[in-house]
Amino acid sequence: MDIQYVRLEEKLPPREYKSSLESTWCPGCGDFGVVTALTRAFSDEKLDPTALSLVSGIGCSSRLPLWMNAFGLHSCHGRAVPAAVGARLAKPEVPVIVTAGDGDLFSIGMEHFPHAARRNFDMVVISMDNRMYALTKNQVSPTSRTGYKGSLTPYGNLDNPFNVINFAIASGATFVAQTYAGNPKHMTEIIEAAIEHKGFAFVNILSPCPTYNKLDTFKFYKGRLVDINKELGHDPSDKQKAMELAEHDYDADYNPDAKVPIGIFYKTEEIPTFEEKVEALKEKYKPENPETVWDDILSNYKV
């Protein structure tokens, strides 16, 4: 069952994927870079804005679909992934991109992520990871560093940060990558690879919050990033190595010289997507004669 996305014949310029709405993000927000990378990737991938759905939850980053020229579903807090699942079940020919935040995906929405991942829905889930909650004015998120001072944790975060890369791999995501909002070229490449990937693609974008987060800043990331594919020659089919590399950036809390890995950690296309399996079932049980479907169904209930 090969499901093809609707695509344009000719490329649209990236600006055509932006709406006329002014964004409400703070100046210097890393998420602006994500918009730029997305519009470039959509253009390169020749996606049709009228056959493209961007699904989000609630939070600063989840406003993204509003700034875009594509179908958008700005849903409830934490519910972007299941809303996207609904969209995938409805129309497998329409690509679906989830654009959400680290809190939305991995705190309130945590229950949904692993289930969509293990079922291998063909969608791209982008986490715009600023390692805290911004829209509610500075609280810790599941990816916040230990010791991070948020408005509810003035004494410092007691928790260990959650390793979303390893979690995504363990959940069964078939494409797991990390990129950085300060590097639009790398972001665009990764998002394109994620769109082209058949299956559940998770992209964590390190996206600094200039207003509240004084630890995970553009300055902090500068000089620390290491491209695991190009610089370290990491082969994304090596799952074990991918999990080891994913542990690396957490050393940064303890080791001032630690590097932050970006690139494709893991990728496999050997697993069929959920949509392919559903379409195969529909094909298998397709009635021989559509005219008599109802007679057949009702015959089960006749006396």
Next chain:
Amino acid sequence: MASFDLTVKYAGEGGEGVISSGDFTMKAAAKMGYEVVTFKSFPAEIKGGYALSQVRMSDEKILSQGDGFDILVAFNGEAYEVNKPLLREGTVLIWDGPEGGDFEPEFEELEKKGVIMYAVPMSQLAKKEVGAYITKNVIAMAATFELIGMPIELLKEEIVAKFSKKGQEVIDLNFKAIEVAQKYVKENIKKVDPYKVPGPLPKKDVIIVEGNEAIALGALAAGVKVYAAYPITPATTVGNYLAPHILKTGGYVYQAEDEISSMAIVIGASFSGVKAMTATSGPGISLMQELIGLASMTEIPAVIVDVQRGGPSTGMPTKHDQADLFAAALGGHGDDQRVVLAPTNVEENFYLTVEAFNLSERYQLPVLLLTDASLSLRAEAIPTPDINKIKENLIERPIVRKGEVSPEELENLFRYKITDTGISPFLAPGESPKPYTATGLEHGENSYPRTTPKERTEMMDKRFRKIKNIEDENPHLVEWDLGDLQEGEKADITIITWGLTASIAKEAIQRLRNKGIKVAALYPKLIYPLPAKAVEKAASMSDIVLVPEANYMGHLAKFIRMFSSVPAEKIVQYNIYRGEPFIPKEIEEKVEEILGKKVQA
């Protein structure tokens, strides 16, 4: 009046075959052309605990499960103890005796009462004569068939249908049990009771379905493409019944990780342009409230079935209750638009599911179908639906498709266009020429977030305008029952009720009318927004408005106070909350009590 009306009740322990005994008997009766209604109840555990399956059969339309039963087939001592108080003069008790069972009835006491007792050693015959204890229920059934004169061939047909996959050996074993039972009854029992099923009636074009089956079929007929749900009693079987058929119609049943995701999936699918539905029970409705609000704000059609059970909290998962009306209509935050429909019988479970889709498409909002545990399990033989006619009358969403609009029109095409009806064009990915973002934030016509007082007010007015005239636009969703009352004639009492209670009340009302009491009755199927005009008109026909409901607080009664101009002092609540539906006699007696008191005063 029906010339034949017989109720057989099988009672015993869950897992002993009590439920299938009722099902087989019901099917045999339906095959003979009789009307049937079943009533089942069992505990929330997989095995064990008291279970009952009751079959009422008649040559006329059956409205309720009845006041009681004519024949009790008691599988064990508990079944006997529970039902002993209900045994009356002329009732037949078929019990597991004289030997081999776990109890012995109080012969003298029952004889004095006039109860007719037939001993059928079900356990012993199954063990010793058939050699398989598991056939106990088949012996009980076959003995009952023999006693009431139902063709044993019909029982054999059901056994073949049910066990053909398990092989000839299993069928032979069950046939042996039938023979043993027949032989026992012929040789040992002298029939003294009057209960006898007359010969078969002319064959009717009917299907036998349970409440939840009817919902599943209704959803299919309406064209559901995505069904997402999380297992919860007593709603789970809606999906179970849908799953094998939906692939044939190009849809899919998805078991979601919870109720919240189920509702989000419904919204995501419907946003994408296809019909989507979920089914749940009270606890699931609580979890879905935020997303039901999103569907309302984003004007995305969605059908949510709530098969009510006893609450709050986990409550009584397998027991009857009508206490989710407040949650269904008013649950959630903010002022949202939604529609609540309540079917009163199995046939309406089917047609109102179709209606739920039609209303959700027409008004672009969530529609809740409020049914209940007893109705979910109640089986009825209903006239075979005309699917072509249903399909012709389906209301389709106003999706604006590519190529349908000129470039100038495209400029002014807005998803949330403010219109006189409040209903706006629908845009769907892959189909429409102009994208938009559906957002739960307050927004302007073009869907961009807006919070100015003017725009907020306009948009609230637009959304509420959609359902402002819903009563006038859907008069078929209110059922009037005025009996012989003439225009302008005063009734002794008005009864307004909903859900399964309405079908039970109908039987009580028939009996009251036979006694000369004038009853005006109204059964709203659209219960929110409350059809206030109809309610007010019905209430104006008498001095008393009785609202029987199977809940503590009186949800519909309170709605009548809130949303209509019916004087509060006229409204009399009658509430039961024991986990079982009303029986007709209770409503009949309540009316007599009220009218009696009124005369005295």
